[in-house]
Structure formats: structure tokens, C-alpha cells
Amino acid sequence: MTRTRTLDLAVIAGDGIGPEVTAEALRVLRAAVGDEATVTQTDYPLGATHYLATGEILGDETLEKLAQHDAILLGAVGGDPRDPKLAGGIIERGLLLKLRFAFDHHVNLRPTRILPGVTSPLADPGDVDFVVVREGTEGPYVGNGGALRVGTPHEIANETSVNTAFGVERVVRFAFAQAAARRGRLTLVHKTNVLVHAGGLWQRIVTAVAAEHPEVSVDYLHVDAATIFMVTDPARFDVIVTDNLFGDILTDLAAAIGGGIGLAASGNLNPSGDFPSMFEPVHGSAPDIAGQQKADPTAAILSVALLLEQSGLGEAAARVTRAVEADLAARGATPRSTAEIGAAIAEAAAA
């Protein structure tokens, strides 16, 4: 049998627990893909460690190389937050956000389900299964801030959220398509009663696109109210569409009620295909437990499922998801190492 399909991956294992969880994610990916595609892998040693050693955060040359791949798998980046050389989110902005912006990852897709065997901190979460479609290239993340008279009693620091019809419409359309393929419910989350200009834009575009999707029912929640429903009735959500900052906040909350950040996967998508999409667990690099085989690779593995699905390898993606579900359902009280979890899931996911 000839493998007609190739999947050419860029891997940024990163810092802290990043390399450990990424190793398991790749092991599962290879097992699940089996003969369905030829997987190639190029490792890019980026992150806080690399920066401290070399001074490079993400150069143009590296960016150009990364752009050639089919998809990027990222473990976690970020060093010791108390290290003054890493202050001000220099790695987060210079690497993670730079990749999202450079590769126009305007859809940040973050699903939440409470999987069998997983304990939610909520007493009675109900049947939770929703996805947050977070805008990824606009909002308060654009870096359009500035400050005057820094360090004096007269300092003033501004941050500007930028929102465009172009940027909002494309992510709203993506969210409607998701809702149409799921349970047909879309919730716009914003703060239209305070942020009237940005909120008005989001609201009008959702209303306009809704007219093309009579099969999708639409509602609206202020971001503050959305956090209430997230803990009192998360089962009400199907697809949430929201801006970059609200999406950042809501998806951490969603991860928490879904059983923890150790299970939360995400895809930074460029649905146009002009640049590779990037897949990463929502969790950080957790330097405190790095190198000890204590990290749970499940979020990284579920990010691989997203990667495979978005790469047209839906059956392999489904095998990964089923293997994770079975593994979670069977987890006992005895802790396993990162590699043990990865090996078990890889075995179950094998094509």
C-alpha cells in the first residue's frame, strides 16, 4: 500500500513540561495515523530556555521555515515567571502571540466536554459539550497600547482593543458553521452595554450572518453573565463566539469546569490554509514539575486529535479521542508517569 497522504509537522516542544507532553502527543499521533499518512517532523527549539541561551525568541528565518509545514504542534512555552529576563510576557508575546498573528490564526478553537471518569469541580455540571470559538488576531491582543510618564505619579497607560468587520465576520462565520454542524446553538459573548463600539460591531455581524443560518438559534450574553452560566448551567452552551480577551478568560474557566487544564486542548486555526495552523494544550509550561514525568499529557494528546481532524485525518482523530476517553474512564487512583499515560493511549489509538 502506498501512502498518498503526508503530514509535515513543525514541533515546538518548548519549556518546562512541554517536551514531556509533546513526546507523548507525537507518539499517539504516529500510532493513530499508522499507514494513513507519512508523518515527518521538524523540531524547533524555541521557548524561554532557547531565548536565555541564544537571545532568539522567534526570528524571521525561523518563521519562514515554520510557514512551510502543514501544521505546528506546540507543547508549552514560558520559563520562571520571576526571572527578570522573562518579564512582561516577552516569550508569550514574542513567540506564541507572534505565531498567532504572523500565521493569521484568527480562529482559536477550544472545546470543552466533561469526559467519562473525569471529575468536575461543579457539583452537578450536567451534560457539558461546547466549543469556544475565540477570535485570535484582534481585540486587546493587538499590542496597540502605550504609556506616558512611566514610573511617575503622572503615568498614564492605555491599551486599545482593535476590532474590524473583516476580522469579526470571518470568525463569526466559522462559529456559525460549527454551530450548524453541532447542536445548532450559538452564543455571542461580549460586553455590548459598556464596550459599545466593539460590541456594536460584533452584535451587528452576528445578526447579519444569523440571517443566512436559520437553522442556528442565536443568543447573547454579557461576559460577566456568561461566567455565571458557566458554573450554574454549562450544559446550555453549544458554540460560544467571542473576542480574543473574553475568549482567553472563558476558556480557562471552561477548562476548569471541564475537569482541569490538564485536559484542555486548543487549535489556533488559519482556515484559509495560507499558513499552518498551530495546536497546543491550553496549559502552561509548569516549570515546578518539569522533567519529573508528572505532567498529564492528555491535553497535548487531545490537541493532536484537533490537529488530525483539521488536517483531514478524521478517522485517526476519532481514534485518538476514543483512546483518551477510554483511558480517562479507566484511570484509577495510582498515578502514572507522563510516558505511561502516553503509551497506554497510543496503544489504544493505534490504527
Add this chain to the structure above:
Amino acid sequence: MTRTRTLDLAVIAGDGIGPEVTAEALRVLRAAVGDEATVTQTDYPLGATHYLATGEILGDETLEKLAQHDAILLGAVGGDPRDPKLAGGIIERGLLLKLRFAFDHHVNLRPTRILPGVTSPLADPGDVDFVVVREGTEGPYVGNGGALRVGTPHEIANETSVNTAFGVERVVRFAFAQAAARRGRLTLVHKTNVLVHAGGLWQRIVTAVAAEHPEVSVDYLHVDAATIFMVTDPARFDVIVTDNLFGDILTDLAAAIGGGIGLAASGNLNPSGDFPSMFEPVHGSAPDIAGQQKADPTAAILSVALLLEQSGLGEAAARVTRAVEADLAARGATPRSTAEIGAAIAEAAAA
């Protein structure tokens, strides 16, 4: 006995359930104060209903009259959100936010406790008792936004968050004082790794003021991570200090985990005393249940406790709090009317 103390209240009962819950809050206030002060009350018929009938949201003359009172008690404002005449948060911004800004309510104080007899949606919340000190006059709430080419495919809508050393320092100082008088823990919540200018300002001011408060231990959480801890370990929090928007979001979440928005009180404080502070339940006007005596007046009553405490009537405040606690602990399955709950708490709170 002569009453040396007076308490001259402005009352904005507002819309929806506002008048019902305010009536009970005032009944409890009068009972708890008893002979300790002479309470006078002026009603201001403001809100969505008033606006639709008269065209006034909040005129300068009314504002000047309100400024003369010792404190303002507000029920809830806002009409039917689908009413196009009320679109774009016109009442919220023209009345509620206008009052906060005009009277320089730079401290928005929002306590959360899980009181005996109250069920949290969290399976195992632990001993929750914290206050959020939300900045009230800056951040993305300043109305410094704008839009170009509205309604076209080239629309761009900006919102600017404004943060000043003056504005941040005063609220941070207030928060440190709260922490010193409580369990000595202060958590700054922001998003310093993305909003570097505003985040840097907040971070530096917290660090500077911390040097004057060796008795307070300080930590920092990104707003996204803060929502995780809010559902996995809310007992870790003592005092949270944060900006206007993050505070808006976190306090709704806090209210939810504390047993619901029906119990969440708030004070919009101007600690200088130049203008009256304003006390209001965190909940809205809930038009769907208005006029049916179904609303829980507890959040309004707990707002009265905050009002009394901030007005130097600490013993009356404590009586209200104890009466609410006793009432909550004894609540059975039989629903009571708004007035029944108010009457029971008033009786227990009587001086």
C-alpha cells in the same frame, strides 16, 4: 435620648424587581438602625421606565441633588433588553456608570462568602470569604472608544482602556488596607503578559505599596488563571484587587460560586467622602419576574449592611449581616415572598 447621628439617603429603586427589593432593604435598614440615627429618605424615580416616560436618564440637576445625600441605595436599573429604545446599554451607561464616574466611585467593593445554609454550585468550595476590590473609574469603562465606516465591510471599532498612576494607586492602597484588616493576603489580577502597559503600571504600583505593608503577602494571577482558582480553590482568596473590566467579570463569577447573584452585594465607594457612595445588589432588574414578589431581596439587604458599615454604623451593619445569616441558615423548601423575607430579616435585625 437624642439621636445625634443622621443618615440622609437617596433611593433609586429603579426598574423591574428594583422597587420590591429596595423596599425590603429599607425596611431592614430602618429596623437595624433603630434609635442610633435619624434616617431620611428621598426617592429618585430614575431608570428605564422613567427614561421611556420622560426622556430623562440622569440630568445635571438630579445629579446635583443626589450629590447632597450621605449615601445612595440603588435597587436595579434596566428595562427589556430587546427594546430598541434601550439599545446599547443606554441606561447602564447613562445612569449607573454616569453615577460611578460623576461621584468618583473608584472603589467597587464586592464581598463573597458562602454563608451557612447556602448551596454553592461547587462540589467542595471550602471556606470561601474574600472581597474583590474592583477599580471603578478607569480601564475599558471610560468610554474612550470609537468606530469608523460603521456598517460597512471596512468598519473598524476601537475601545481604549485608560489607566493612570493616580487611579490605580488609590484603589491599590484601599485594597492593601482591606487585606491588612482581614487575613493579610492580596492578589493582583490582571493580564500583564499581554496588556503590558496597563499591566506594568498595576504591577509596579502593587509592588511599591507592598513595601509599606510587610504584614500583607502579595501574589499575582493572570485573569484567566484567576477564573480557574475561583472554581477549584476559591478559599485561597482574601482580597483581590483588579481593574474595572476584570473586576466586573470576576465578581459575577464570585457571586455565582458564592451561591448566586441573589446574594451578592456591592458598594461603589468614594472613600474621600467628597461625593456619596452608592450601594447596590450585583443583580439586574430581572423584568421577567418583576412585580410578582418572587425576587430575593437578600442581595439588596446585604448592600444595606455595606452601606451602614461605610456610614459608620458598624453595629447596625453587623445586626443586618447576622440577621441575613440566620435567615439563610433557616430557609426551608417553601418559597417566601420578597416581603416575607424582608420582614423576617428586619425583625431579626431590629436594634
